[in-house]
Amino acid sequence: MTRSDSCVLLIDGGGSGARARLCTLSGEVLATGTAGPSNISTDFEAAAANLMGLAHAVYAQAGRDITSFANDYAFVALAGAGASAQRQELIDRFGFRRMILATDIDVTLAAALGTEQxxxxxxxxxxxxxxxxxxxxxxxxxxxxxxxxxxxxxxxxxxxxxxxxxxxxxxxxxxxxxxxxxxxxxxxxxxxxxxxxxxxxxxxxxxxxxxxxxxxxxxxxxxxxxxxxxxxxxxxxxxxxxxxxxxxxxxxxxxxxxxxxxxxxxxxxxxxxxxxxxxxxxxxxxxxxxxx
The missing domain is CATH 3.30.420.40 (ATPase, nucleotide binding domain)
Incomplete structure (x- = not known):
């Protein structure tokens, strides 16, 4: 696979649940999904399981094999990510080509104000x-x-x-x-x-x-x-x-x-x-x- 074949997995998660969107790099939406609570600072194992299940579900919905993780990108914004000592462990479990683990604060600011306002x-x-x-x-x-x-x-x-x-x-x-x-x-x-x-x-x-x-x-x-x-x-x-x-x-x-x-x-x-x-x-x- 080349970068042109890559996709990006987007996840926004918090104490009540998580939402995901799988897109092409140009922004075309291929699949969406939801999962349970995903605050990794309060219950890491439960949150990690919910997030992994969510990723698998949206990939299956898009007809894309999870072996594609190695060629794809992920931007995951989670409540509690800034305070968690297990950030790298979560990133390693997924095995994406590149994965950024941000906080829900980061993504909320971008959604509300864009990049300049x-x-x-x-x-x-x-x-x-x-x-x-x-x-x-x-x-x-x-x-x-x-x-x-x-x-x-x-x-x-x-x-x-x-x-x-x-x-x-x-x-x-x-x-x-x-x-x-x-x-x-x-x-x-x-x-x-x-x-x-x-x-x-x-x-x-x-x-x-x-x-x-x-x-x-x-x-x-x-x-x-x-x-x-x-x-x-x-x-x-x-x-x-x-x-x-x-x-x-x-x-x-x-x-x-x-x-x-x-x-x-x-x-x-x-x-x-x-x-x-x-x-x-x-x-x-x-x-x-x-x-x-």
Whole structure:
């Protein structure tokens, strides 16, 4: 095989799942696929297995043998990649001609702003992080994982909901239809929440985030107070709207659109759509790194 026969595998993965796209070097999409959680810093073996299975699935869908790995390229952006000591081990397992293991922060910035635009990106999925680009300088905040950070992400929302439900049960906080729904889910008592909280991962907590967003639409008081706390945290992290580079603010992730709708008017006024999806950003970065 020659380079003209090569393809590039693009993967964007996080705590809740991963998406892949197999392309020709010119960008023609040959196959796509999804897989389970792929944060290599929280569970390396499970993430590696999910990613390998995903790669095999998209290659099979494209009718391309996995022996082609040796002639192909891969640009893989994963949550936790920056903190993992097993980066090279993952690269070696795949055996691509060349493989770059980037963070989800890198690919999110490229997807939101392209390669030139200054601005601020707020990524709000299972976890959260924020990236500023101004005059060629990039500054990152957050992305440290559910235990120590990831404020306002889906897992954070889920944990806040369980905490507020316990307060309602104990009579030291307001109760609502939402807190009753959570109690019913756990058998009517917070006692069953304790082993859940002890044994669960971020993605498990994040499953409660849609309960909150739906309850806000229904006027639930507890859901609204959780979102109010989150919005205040976002405003504190972003800083004054007039300081956002080039007045270009982009909310991304599964919760991005929801949070944008909840922000004060001065922030909503400077919001812009992303230039592409995460896998588009991965392709643009792959073009730059591999010289397509």
């Amino acid at each position: 200054d601005g601020l990106v707020a990524m709000l999925g299972t976890g959260s992080f924020f990236v500023w680009r101004e005059q060629g300088q990039v500054r990152r905040v957050g992305g440290w994982g559910f235990i120590l950070g990831d404020e306002c992400g889906g897992a954070w929302l889920g944990r806040e909901l369980l905490r507020d439900t316990i307060k309602a049960y104990d009579g030291v906080g307001p109760s609502s239809n939402l807190t009753q729904k959570v109690l019913d889910h756990f058998g009517g008592t917070p006692k069953n929440m304790v082993p859940f909280a002890r044994d669960s991962k971020a993605a498990d907590f994040a499953k409660f985030a849609p309960w909150i967003t739906e309850a806000v639409a229904a006027g639930d008081v507890v859901a609204q107070q959780i979102v109010n706390r989150a919005v205040q945290q976002l405003c504190d992290t972003i800083g004054p709207a007039h300081n956002v580079p080039q007045q270009h603010l982009c909310f991304l992730g599964g919760l991005g659109r929801f949070y944008q709708s909840q922000m004060p008017a001065e922030y909503q006024a400077i919001c812009h759509s992303a230039k592409g999806e995460a896998l588009d950003g991965a392709f643009w970065l792959a073009q730059k790194e591999f010289g397509f």
